[in-house]
Amino acid sequence: MADVQPTAPRRVVIEPVSRVEGHGKVTLLLDDAGRVTQARLHIVEFRGFEKFITGRAFWEVPVLVQRLCGICPISHHLAAGKAVDMLVGARVLTPTADKVRRLAHLGQILQSHALHFFHLSSPDLLLGFDAEVGQRNLLGVLAAHPEVARRGIALRAYGQEVLRLLTGKRVHGVLVVPGGINQALGAAARATLQRDIDQIVTWCQDSVTLARELYLRDEPRNQAFGSFRSSFLGLTRADGALELYDGGLRARDADGQTIFDHVDPVEYTRYLREEVRSWTYLKFPYIVSRGRDAGWYRVGPLARVNNADAITTPLAEAERVRFRAHGGATPVWASLAYHWARMIEMLHCAEEIRVLLADPELGGSELVVKGERQGTGIGVIEAPRGTLFHHYEADDQGLVTRCNLIVSTTSNNQAMNTAVERVAAEYFDGRAITEGLLNHIEVAIRAYDPCLSCATHALGQMPLEVSALAPDGAVVDLVRRAADGTLTRPGAP
Numbered sequence: 001m002a003d004v005q006p007t008a009p010r011r012v013v014i015e016p017v018s019r020v021e022g023h024g025k026v027t028l029l030l031d032d033a034g035r036v037t038q039a040r041l042h043i044v045e046f047r048g049f050e051k052f053i054t055g056r057a058f059w060e061v062p063v064l065v066q067r068l069c070g071i072c073p074i075s076h077h078l079a080a081g082k083a084v085d086m087l088v089g090a091r092v093l094t095p096t097a098d099k100v101r102r103l104a105h106l107g108q109i110l111q112s113h114a115l116h117f118f119h120l121s122s123p124d125l126l127l128g129f130d131a132e133v134g135q136r137n138l139l140g141v142l143a144a145h146p147e148v149a150r151r152g153i154a155l156r157a158y159g160q161e162v163l164r165l166l167t168g169k170r171v172h173g174v175l176v177v178p179g180g181i182n183q184a185l186g187a188a189a190r191a192t193l194q195r196d197i198d199q200i201v202t203w204c205q206d207s208v209t210l211a212r213e214l215y216l217r218d219e220p221r222n223q224a225f226g227s228f229r230s231s232f233l234g235l236t237r238a239d240g241a242l243e244l245y246d247g248g249l250r251a252r253d254a255d256g257q258t259i260f261d262h263v264d265p266v267e268y269t270r271y272l273r274e275e276v277r278s279w280t281y282l283k284f285p286y287i288v289s290r291g292r293d294a295g296w297y298r299v300g301p302l303a304r305v306n307n308a309d310a311i312t313t314p315l316a317e318a319e320r321v322r323f324r325a326h327g328g329a330t331p332v333w334a335s336l337a338y339h340w341a342r343m344i345e346m347l348h349c350a351e352e353i354r355v356l357l358a359d360p361e362l363g364g365s366e367l368v369v370k371g372e373r374q375g376t377g378i379g380v381i382e383a384p385r386g387t388l389f390h391h392y393e394a395d396d397q398g399l400v401t402r403c404n405l406i407v408s409t410t411s412n413n414q415a416m417n418t419a420v421e422r423v424a425a426e427y428f429d430g431r432a433i434t435e436g437l438l439n440h441i442e443v444a445i446r447a448y449d450p451c452l453s454c455a456t457h458a459l460g461q462m463p464l465e466v467s468a469l470a471p472d473g474a475v476v477d478l479v480r481r482a483a484d485g486t487l488t489r490p491g492a493p
Contacts, residue, residue: 041416
């Protein structure tokens with residue numbers, strides 16, 4: 001009897017992934033029946049910032065690293081600032097410096113959450129995953145749901161105005177100096193922000209309601225779409241409440257049981273490791289006590305709302321209670337629940353901004369403190385996408401000798417790959433390739449609001465090419481999507 005050689009799997013490539021930050025691609029391996037046997041999200045860009053920083057003076061770092069990202073530069077600015085504070089021995093800032101930094105952080109999260117939900121994800125959520133591609137964009141939302149679109153634009157604009165008034169620019173402004181800040185918030189700027197904050201809080205409440213209703217509208221599908229068990233990691237206060245700027249690290253497993261709690265972020269290397277794999281530039285962090293295979297986790301809004309025992313602002317806390325009740329005895333696992341949790345956080349930020357704007361210490365005159373120089377500086381905050389680690393070592397001349405960054409998307413790497421695998425296995429069944437089918441896979445990725453290169457968002461549609469290959473490498477099917485969404489099959493009659 002002749003040997004029967006197994007056939008090689010077909011390979012389908014989605015490149016690039018659209019409406020996310022940076023450049024990535026998805027590859028699917030299909031068996032003879034057209035079922036997915038492997039799905040991977042590849043990050044194909046190499047930024048190299050950890051090497052660029054080496055050899056630079058440590059006081060330059062907070063300004064340099066915010067060039068990593070055009071959407072959340074303040075997150076890198078502040079995380080690096082906290083690390084540099086440690087290098088100069090400034091472990092406790094003045095009240096004015098601490099509160100002004102927190103205000104900038106809240107404005108950053110508000111504008112980033114508004115951008116992601118309304119500009120990048122609402123076309124899928126409001127118009128449908130399979131909606132006509134020419135309609136499934138922000139302009140389509142503006143035509144079909146004008147009030148929702150305008151609200152999203154206004155919310156982002158307010159967050160950007162917070163940043164402009166504090167840092168001098170909406171993008172890549174400067175606020176942080178070693179041990180403090182370069183300016184307080186003036187009376188005129190405070191009055192400008194106070195004028196609209198009550199309306200912003202109301203719009204954020206409306207946004208939570210919208211996100212919740214969209215999730216519950218088709219709950220069975222949304223609860224199952226890209227859903228899986230995982231651990232969750234994030235910062236909390238000592239009392240377990242949500243904390244976005246400071247606090248200790250908390251990790252809980254898929255059942256809500258604590259793995260570790262309120263760990264000092266400077267000790268993160270004792271609890272977390274990073275694994276390198278050959279097929280992507282993005283590393284795979286994991287919890288040391290759980291090992292490489294079982295120790296991966298999720299970060300970001302879903303993790304933070306699941307992990308928090310409370311939220312300190314009343315409106316967001318009421319929404320957190322409702323969200324957690326939906327999960328029942330366990331955390332909420334669904335990838336699409338990220339959007340609901342994201343809007344709860346946006347509401348919390350607006351409430352916190354309102355409280356801070358009434359604090360006279362925002363306009364104080366004591367801006368900088370100093371201490372005894374240290375050789376290591378570690379800064380950890382909750383960026384919009386999740387826990388962000390900046391770790392630097394500097395020599396006696398003040399030059400950086402080592403830099404390690406764990407950005408939020410890195411921590412979500414395995415989770416995004418798992419979401420892609422689950423959605424592909426459910427929806428990709430060997431049918432003819434369609435733009436709507438491709439978008440289902442991208443929706444799973446977009447739920448995590450990834451920053452694939454920690455650079456800039458790609459707003460709107462991007463060109464995309466998908467090919468299916470036979471075992472001998474011959475192209476069985478090839479579909480190209482132009483920037484305007486038009487699908488073509490080169491060579492088709």
